[in-house]
Amino acid sequence: MTRRELLQAMGLTAAGAFTPKELLTWDARESTSQDPGLPTPKGIDYKPLDRPIRVLIAGYGNRGGYYGSFQSQLKNEFQVVGVADPIDYKRANATRIHNLDPKNVVNTWEHLFDRPKFADAVLVSTPDHLHYGPAMAALNAGYDLILEKPIAQTWRECSDILAVARKKNAIVGVCHVLRYAPYFVQMKEVVRSGMIGDVVSIQHMEPIHYLHFAHSYVRGIWRNEKQSNPSLLAKSCHDLDILRWVIDAPCERVSSFGSLKYFRDEYAPKGAPTHCMDGCSIEDTCIYHAAQVYVHKKLWGWGHIETSNRTDQGILEALRKGQYGKCVFKNDNTVVDHQVVNMQFAGNVTAAFSMEAMTSYGGRKTRIMGTKGDIVGDERFLDVYDFENRKAIRWDVNQAFGNLDGHGGGDIRLCKDFCHAVARRDETILTSNLTESMESHLIGFQAEKSRNSGGQVQTVKMPR
Ligand SMILES: NC(=O)c1ccc[n+]([C@@H]2O[C@H](COP(=O)([O-])OP(=O)(O)OC[C@H]3O[C@@H](n4cnc5c(N)ncnc54)[C@H](O)[C@@H]3O)[C@@H](O)[C@H]2O)c1
Secondary structure, three states, X not given: OOHXXXXXXXXXOOOOOOOHHHHOOHHHOOOEEOOOOOOOOOOOOOOOOOOOEEEEEEOOOHHHHHHHHHHHOOOOOEEEEEEEOOOHHHHHHXXXXXXXXHHHEEOOHHHHHOOOOOOOEEEEXXXXXXXXXXXXXXXXXXOEEEEOOOOXXXXXXXXXXXXXXXXXXXXXXXXXXXXXXXXHHHHHHHHHOOOOOOEEEEXXXXXXXXXXXXXXXXXXXXXXXXXXXXXXHHXXXXXXXXXXXXXXXXXXXXXXXXXXXXXXXXXXXXXXXXEOOOOOOOOOOOOOXXXXXXXXXXXXXXXXXXXXXXXXXXHHHHHHHOHHHEOOOOOOOOOOOEEEEEEEEOOOEEEEEEEEOOOOOOOOEXXXXXXXXXXXXXXXXXXXXXXXXXXXXXXXXXXXXXXXXXXXXXXXXXXXXXXXXXXXXXXXXXXXXXXXXXXXXXXXXXXXXXXXXXXXXXXXXXXX
């Protein structure tokens, strides 16, 4: 029986009862595909640059290498002229790909600053615990900065970076890349235009996917708070930032609950070894068995598994004793696998956010409730409903933009805007400047304080 038939059987379609159509899910409503009725976001007036912005990359890993790859698409805007990374094959790759002068290729970020400034900007894409050092050194040496999120590990460190950036009048772009992704840009524009009236509240969820979580936050470099950050900052600072950006009002109070429920020793199968390949008795059935996940069934990618031999054999060797070969229940992971955050924004706007590890799907889910309409989004479709005209518009980012790699197309757009901001010495070109990014980080730091104090409400107040 379909839902409509069920409603009919219950007599709910009779005159006088509420209209069943109102109860139907979005898919069942009559929506106008690619309706031109959504407001168009204002674009940047990109003027040709006299020369590309010369960038040094501190940390040529996944992110550093990916940003580096934009050089071919942003030929007249972005040029990599130096790299720091302790891993030999990464430095060799960078040198070859960007045709680097060997004297500009160094082992660790500190050596980029052994000599006077020799580029325009530094991209800090080192691991989370190594953001503060290179960011401060780069700013003090007079460079502009593209800074991977999270800005730093503590509010104190974030504030130091802001103080030096202001003193040096530096252009700083924080990689809150979702602000540049066409899907979120369109969402923001619908809200900004007033099409759904005033925002009343938002429900937002980040479903991480159980294998993604196991890879990055149980085995991977974001597993331990001390070595990186709480998962709310490491993963979901994007979400707090998007909420702050879309609501466009300061967050005043926050409370949070969450814990590491599942990926703990007590859930380990009886007799499980520390490394999956050391004769685990449930190899054939464990959904997290490393060799099965990464090699035999290829359920998850090899990013972050360090080995220069990137064949099945090389990866199996790396898993045998390495970090990514460890049992997910026998690790030194501390970060939470589920967390809820409630936020009160100025103007009586509320937002509820959930970060969830245990999902079979990704794609952020958002519901924005306004006084005149609402929005339902899943990082592909935006469904906008206008209460008064009883009109639904469905917008599909894939139809509008085609394939959007790298955080829904946000990565390359951030990079481009940064280069134009530096060339014109105009930080307003950036939507994720340091001051705005600090504000959403503060929500995260205070939410963590709340979670660690049993959910006590914390105030969020940006110092002037
Ligand atoms: N904006 C986003 O959406 C997003 C997405 C993923 C990761 N990140 C952030 O980007 C940063 C890098 O993440 P990643 O996935 O590229 O990690 P990664 O491990 O692939 O890259 C980090 C690189 O830094 C290098 N490194 C380590 N110590 C160094 C040192 N002393 N000097 C110079 N280089 C050093 C490592 O060898 C490695 O190549 C992290 O802070 C992460 O949280 C942001």
